[in-house]
Amino acid sequence: MPVPEMEVEACAAWLAGTEADRPALLDVRTPGEFQLAALPGALLVPLHELEESEGLLEPLRGRKVVVYCHHGVRSLHGAAFLRQLGFEAWSMRGGIDAWSIRVDPRVPRY
Numbered sequence: 216m217p218v219p220e221m222e223v224e225a226c227a228a229w230l231a232g233t234e235a236d237r238p239a240l241l242d243v244r245t246p247g248e249f250q251l252a253a254l255p256g257a258l259l260v261p262l263h264e265l266e267e268s269e270g271l272l273e274p275l276r277g278r279k280v281v282v283y284c285h286h287g288v289r290s291l292h293g294a295a296f297l298r299q300l301g302f303e304a305w306s307m308r309g310g311i312d313a314w315s316i317r318v319d320p321r322v323p324r325y
């Protein structure tokens with residue numbers, strides 16, 4: 216089953232909505248990438264650590280979760296994994312790089 220993707224503008228609109236409607240952000244990049252650029256409030260769980268980090272993810276259960284990475288490839292895998300666990304998850308198409316270009320140029324590109 217294909218993983219649903221969302222454009223960065225749609226994610227920004229969700230984040231600007233009411234607190235009840237705001238999605239959780241899950242960053243599946245490396246800690247080094249996260250230090251370079253991250254979206255406020257994002258939870259960092261590198262993709263290679265997702266399987267052993269189910270406990271960290273439990274507080275996100277019942278919320279919409281937008282998974283992001285640098286360009287949108289790792290986030291597809293992360294969102295697919297979350298969906299297998301029953302989470303309502305989307306991958307952010309284009310990743311934080313697209314966010315920097317199309318939503319917030321203050322977010323550093325690398």
